[in-house]
Each structure stands twice: as structure tokens, then as C-alpha cells.
Amino acid sequence: MNSILVTGGAGFIGSNFVRMILSEHADCLVVNLDSLTYAGNLGNLEGFMDHPQHKFVKGDICDGAGVEKLIDEYKIDSIINFAAESHVDRSLVDPGIFIETNVKGTLALLKAALDKGIGRFLQVSTDEVYGSLGSEGMFTEDTPLSPNSPYSASKAGADHLVKAFGHSWGLEYNITRCSNNYGPYQFPEKMIPLMINNALADKELPVYGDGLYVRDWLYVYDHCTAIWKVLTEGKPGEIYNVGGNNEKTNLEVIGLILERLGKDSSLITYVKDRPGHDRRYAIDSSKMMSELGWAPTVTFEEGIVRTIDWYLENAKWLETIVSGEYEKYYDSMYSGR
Helix, strand or coil, rough: CCEEEECCCCCHHHHHHHHHHHHHHCEEEEEEEECCCCCCHHHHHHHCCCCCCCCECCCCCCHHHHHHHHHHHHCCCCEEEEECCCCCCHHHHHHHHCCCCCHHHHHHHHHHHHHCCCCCCCCCHHHHHCCCCCCCCCCCCCCCCCCHHHHHHHHHHHHHHHHHHHHCCCCCEEEEEEEEEEECCCCCCCCHHHHHHHHHHHCCCCEEECCEEEEEEEEEHHHHHHHHHHHHHHCCCCEEEEECCEEEEEEHHHHHHHHHHCCHHEEEEEECCCCCCECCEECHHHHHHHHCCEEEEEEHHHHHHHHHHHHHHHHHHHHCCCCHHHHHHHHHHCCCC
């Protein structure tokens, strides 16, 4: 039986991955380590907390001794690191916490993995480490790193550490770099759930700048299957880009949400752009497709309907998430016009 340590497994992507593994791979023991900060929520794991192959542990990835104890106790053979501060806007307000979690936390995990002889370390990264694109072209695994926000800089730093541990000490690793994820259980600071939540409440939809920023959208389940492919079939030391082949402007995405919810475009309100806003991301997943036989299965038009319907069907989850603290954060981010 495989025994996997999943860090950040109560967050958006991590919890979706845990759910997928427990549903589709019965031979895996999942040890789920999460510090349960604002974006980590045990409600994301409802129905799976008591699964016999799931062990949840509240803890910090910066606690190397605690991580080593888990590795010993559960005979961990691989680590998948989802744990991260992940919102660009928050990194512009408080960069320090991004260094603590994303860089120092990854370092603590790497040291524990090396000390305990872990078979594979998989770092879940982001296409944002590549910087910004013009109107043409796509990021490949060979694109030089050029991060433009404290968030992406911290993720690039973590990626460099992972590669350094592989080069210097032979730690077997992989790095995946994904495009923008969306789907169930995403905290409503991110654009799609934010717009769904506001539209449902007939609140203004805050749109940065001219709304023509382009992102490649990846349905979270497709991302999870890609990570599993890399963990089980990826060549050690390789980096794999994971994209959804769904480039959309922010306004296109918001238009589909409004259409599905039967809301009027008059809810759109343009707000002051965030500093250093990257214009376009697009990711080339051909390496994943040719070497590992993976491909996205969900078009954006299908995925956005699934996502909106999930939020409609899980109003209680959303109501619980949108707390007083979130409202304070929201006001601080979008009150400027």
C-alpha cells in the first residue's frame, strides 16, 4: 500500500486531491497535514474525515520534527506539497507570510524528506513563476522563471530549493506548474467563487483594470489526475506543466457566470488595478500529454456550469466560509475605485 503525506490537504486543490485519491485509489493511505489557516477548512473534507485510509493531522509544514514524526509513524513513501499561501492580492499586503510558508515551509519538508529517505517529493507549483506573456506564445517547462509578485517569487524560490535538493543530495522529485484552477471548495477570495458569491447576493462584481487579463483555466479534478500521473509515472527530476487549454479573459468568465445565474452585467464594477498585474498566462501541456498520456477532460464551458451549480447546491458551505473576517478582507481589497 502506498502511504502519501499530503500537505495542505484541507485547502482547495489539496482537498479535491484527497477526495479523488480516497475515491479512486483504495490501496493508498493518505496522511493529511494542514494548519487550518483561513483557506484550510475541514468542511472541504466532509464525508471523508473518517475514511479508514485517511488520517488528518493539524500541523505546520515548518515544523520539521513534526513532519519527520509523521513520516516514521505512517511509513510515508512520498510527499505531495500543496501547502501554500496562494493569493496574489494577499501577497501584496503581507509578503512575509508567503516567505514563511512557501519557502521556509518547503525547506522544512525537503529536509525531512531527505533525512527520512522519502521515495518521491512532488512540489505543486504555479505557472505564475514564469511571469507574463504577450498576446502570443505559451509557457513551456524551459521558459525562464520571471516571477512578478511576492506570491510567485515565493513559489519560484520553493521550486529552486526542490531542484537544489535533487541536484545536491539526489532527492527524487517532480515539480508541477498549473494554470488557474477552479471548481468545488474554492475559497471566495479567488475570482470565480468571488464573482459567483457576489452575483448571488446581487453585489457589485469588482473587476481589475479593463477586465481583459487572460488566464488559462483548469478544472480542479483534471489537475488532480495530472498530479497523480506525475507521482506514479513521472520521470524523477522532471518538471511538468499542467494546463486546461481554456484561455479566457476575466470579462468572458464573468459573462458566463452572469448568464448561468440570470444576472445582469450592470453588476460589473471596474476597480483600481492591482500593482504589477500580469497581462496573460498560457501554458503548454504537451509534455504531460506525450510522456504521461494525460489530457484535460473538462472544457471551461462544462466546468463553469459544474462549479456554479456546486456553489448553488452548497449554500451552507459558502455561508460558513464567508465570515466576518473575510468581509473585512474583502472591503480592504476592493473598496478603492
